[in-house]
Amino acid sequence: MSDEINAGPSSLSAPPLADSGDIPDGLASLSGRSLEVQLYREMLRIRLVEERIAEVYAEQQMRCPVHLCIGQEAVAVGVCSALTARDYVFGGHRSHGHYLAKGGSLKALIAELYGKAAGCSSGKGGSMHLIDLACGFMGAAPIVGSTIAIATGAALAAAMRREDRVTVPFFGEGATEEGAFYESVNFAALKRLPIVFLCENNLYSVYSPLSVRQSAERNLLQLVKAMGVVSAGGDGNDVMAVREFTREAVHRARQGDGPTLLEFSTYRWREHCGPNYDNDLGYRTEEEFLAWKDLCPIARMERRLLRDGALSEQEIQAFRNEFLAEADAAIRFGRESPYPDQSVLMQDIYDEPSLTAEAACGN
Amino acid sequence: MRQLTFAQAIREAIDVAMERDPNVYVMGLGVPDPRGIFGTTLGLHEKYGSSRVMDTPASENAMTGIAIGSALCGMRPIVTHQRVDFALLAVEQVVNQAAKWHYMFGGRASVPLVIRLIVGRGWGQGSQHSQSLQAWFAHVPGLRVVMPANAKDAKGLLIAGIYDNNPVIYLEHRWLHETFGGVPEGIYTTPIGKARIARPGSDLTIVAASYAVLEAVRCAEVLALSGVQAEVVDVRTLRPWDKDTVLESVLRTGRLMVADTGWITGGFGGEVLAVVAELAWGKLKCPPRRFGMADCPMPTSFGLSRFCYARPSHLYTAACEMLEVAVQAEHTALFHEDNLPHDAPDRSFKGPF
Numbered sequence: 001m002s003d004e005i006n007a008g009p010s011s012l013s014a015p016p017l018a019d020s021g022d023i024p025d026g027l028a029s030l031s032g033r034s035l036e037v038q039l040y041r042e043m044l045r046i047r048l049v050e051e052r053i054a055e056v057y058a059e060q061q062m063r064c065p066v067h068l069c070i071g072q073e074a075v076a077v078g079v080c081s082a083l084t085a086r087d088y089v090f091g092g093h094r095s096h097g098h099y100l101a102k103g104g105s106l107k108a109l110i111a112e113l114y115g116k117a118a119g120c121s122s123g124k125g126g127s128m129h130l131i132d133l134a135c136g137f138m139g140a141a142p143i144v145g146s147t148i149a150i151a152t153g154a155a156l157a158a159a160m161r162r163e164d165r166v167t168v169p170f171f172g173e174g175a176t177e178e179g180a181f182y183e184s185v186n187f188a189a190l191k192r193l194p195i196v197f198l199c200e201n202n203l204y205s206v207y208s209p210l211s212v213r214q215s216a217e218r219n220l221l222q223l224v225k226a227m228g229v230v231s232a233g234g235d236g237n238d239v240m241a242v243r244e245f246t247r248e249a250v251h252r253a254r255q256g257d258g259p260t261l262l263e264f265s266t267y268r269w270r271e272h273c274g275p276n277y278d279n280d281l282g283y284r285t286e287e288e289f290l291a292w293k294d295l296c297p298i299a300r301m302e303r304r305l306l307r308d309g310a311l312s313e314q315e316i317q318a319f320r321n322e323f324l325a326e327a328d329a330a331i332r333f334g335r336e337s338p339y340p341d342q343s344v345l346m347q348d349i350y351d352e353p354s355l356t357a358e359a360a361c362g363n
Numbered sequence: 364m365r366q367l368t369f370a371q372a373i374r375e376a377i378d379v380a381m382e383r384d385p386n387v388y389v390m391g392l393g394v395p396d397p398r399g400i401f402g403t404t405l406g407l408h409e410k411y412g413s414s415r416v417m418d419t420p421a422s423e424n425a426m427t428g429i430a431i432g433s434a435l436c437g438m439r440p441i442v443t444h445q446r447v448d449f450a451l452l453a454v455e456q457v458v459n460q461a462a463k464w465h466y467m468f469g470g471r472a473s474v475p476l477v478i479r480l481i482v483g484r485g486w487g488q489g490s491q492h493s494q495s496l497q498a499w500f501a502h503v504p505g506l507r508v509v510m511p512a513n514a515k516d517a518k519g520l521l522i523a524g525i526y527d528n529n530p531v532i533y534l535e536h537r538w539l540h541e542t543f544g545g546v547p548e549g550i551y552t553t554p555i556g557k558a559r560i561a562r563p564g565s566d567l568t569i570v571a572a573s574y575a576v577l578e579a580v581r582c583a584e585v586l587a588l589s590g591v592q593a594e595v596v597d598v599r600t601l602r603p604w605d606k607d608t609v610l611e612s613v614l615r616t617g618r619l620m621v622a623d624t625g626w627i628t629g630g631f632g633g634e635v636l637a638v639v640a641e642l643a644w645g646k647l648k649c650p651p652r653r654f655g656m657a658d659c660p661m662p663t664s665f666g667l668s669r670f671c672y673a674r675p676s677h678l679y680t681a682a683c684e685m686l687e688v689a690v691q692a693e694h695t696a697l698f699h700e701d702n703l704p705h706d707a708p709d710r711s712f713k714g715p716f
Contacts, residue, residue, distance in 0.1 A: 122469025153432020183425030348470035351528035
């Protein structure tokens with residue numbers, strides 16, 4: 001029969017990541033002072049990059065929404081420091097920090113914000129659709145809660161394919177109000193999937209405080225525990241604590257002991273969307289903001305490292321100069337890169353089929 | 364050629380794809396159950412086990428996201444919903460996520476996913492078990508939408524969908540599951556995006572999809588008794604749909620009718636009429652016509668639902684007007700469907716569905 005194709009056991013779908021055994025595990029095996037300095041550097045880098053984004057945003061050349069994570073860096077850095085490049089991370093609308101902490105290319109991020117062809121999504125995604133498969137940053141999408149389910153599917157794939165990968169979806173506490181969250185947690189518990197549900201509780205869903213969204217009696221950790229998922233939580237502005245909680249959860253996932261939910265409390269300093277502060281709107285108080293600002297994850301770590309003599313003021317200044325130079329180089333790259341050609345508009349709506357009509361044609 | 368039912372053909376497509384590729388798996392509420400989704404998954408659970416023929420929680424939304432996530436990471440899931448209507452809980456994942464991931468990440472991610480949606484009809488299926496929403500899905504760039512009308516294409520389009528690297532919405536009409544047709548063995552594909560001439564003709568083009576193809580062919584057979592030949596184009600894929608084949612046919616016949624299983628307003632028939640009007644206006648000998656479900660939610664009552672579907676005799680009457688031939692009473696009497704209960708596919712049917 002002419003339409004037969006040479007069928008044999010095949011692996012038509014290659015995993016997106018190379019599966020070689022020598023992928024470096026980043027910060028996962030670091031410890032002691034060098035680890036603390038490295039985590040501090042990672043947080044500082046994200047902070048300075050986002051502050052530079054906020055500064056240049058006024059030029060109106062980054063023509064897409066930006067949701068800055070300034071104030072929340074410790075969660076991104078602490079979690080990703082407990083992962084390897086093979087582990088999967090999924091993000092949401094506020095994911096610059098997750099992307100950078102997982103090892104995503106800074107130049108490609110900035111070019112993406114400028115809508116340029118060199119962007120991590122070729123200019124088609126913008127700030128809310130970041131991806132860097134080489135480091136396991138699998139994608140971010142801003143429909144709240146949706147990537148929780150997608151990440152659960154990535155964990156299912158890892159389990160079905162017997163791959164040593166842990167999947168971490170980052171989401172805010174608002175996402176835990178979505179049905180997709182409960183459905184995903186239930187399924188992950190049912191199948192004991194290697195996943196760590198990572199909730200950053202920053203108290204607000206846009207301008208809506210927890211008090212208008214959740215009963216005061218609601219306890220997320222107990223909720224998911226009742227569904228069969230181990231849960232823990234703590235100070236999301238303490239990068240070492242975040243890292244330790246995550247390491248334990250990741251270890252459990254790698255051992256085949258199933259999913260964990262981690263909830264970390266933290267606070268977004270800037271407006272929900274955009275480069276500015278918005279406390280003048282009145283949806284939160286200046287006192288609350290200042291109290292959280294006192295808990296700045298970077299300043300806390302910096303004070304500790306200075307006190308312990310692990311770092312000097314000069315070294316810190318050198319780090320700042322290094323990251324500002326890197327950010328400026330990326331911004332220059334983004335600004336100067338070309339827009340995608342018009343021909344790209346209608347490209348990549350569909351991927352090529354893995355069986356062509358010529359290879360296997362019914363009639 | 365070997366005869367199989369449409370349902371058996373679907374089952375065989377899944378079986379050969381699963382045999383060939385360990386990344387192919389089936390998920391959906393009830394896929395391993397004793398009835399096997401109208402027979403379309405029977406025996407697969409025994410053969411491949413519960414991890415690859417996976418029953419699921421009643422969580423259509425997350426399960427679709429889970430299928431998408433697994434597809435991004437190397438799997439080829441086939442998600443099954445026993446009715447189109449149930450999948451509406453998952454439309455966010457289908458439209459915002461599955462349809463977009465390839466494009467919005469600049470081609471870096473792919474979602475090789477099939478979503479089987481069963482269109483219900485008859486026996487009081489009512490407002491929430493009878494919808495035929497192919498036009499919704501066909502509206503969305505990034506999705507492929509297929510609607511086979513016979514057993515051979517049921518298998519060929521499903522295999523094509525499984526090995527496509529994009530999300531494929533596979534709509535199967537409940538009244539087709541027990542229809543028979545010749546089905547090749549082994550692996551073959553019916554090309555997505557290519558229509559089929561179900562019946563050649565020169566006087567009128569009837570474009571149809573899914574179960575409406577059978578009704579259009581019935582209409583054409585009776586029309587032939589008056590000496591006019593209707594060509595039935597089984598469009599098979601609604602996105603991307605085969606404009607070339609339709610236009611080529613209409614340019615020959617000069618007359619166009621569309622028979623769809625969905626509502627008319629905003630439906631697939633309007634799309635076909637619009638494209639033909641844009642590209643072949645001057646070649647049309649008479650105004651085009653379209654048929655579909657009555658423009659109301661589907662009532663459950665036997666007494667009301669009989670007014671909701673266009674039947675072959677309706678197509679016949681309209682075709683006679685278009686062709687300016689007399690409606691013959693002895694011909695309309697040949698539409699035995701008109702003498703059957705309107706809510707069952709054939710005499711052997713016993714409720715419920």
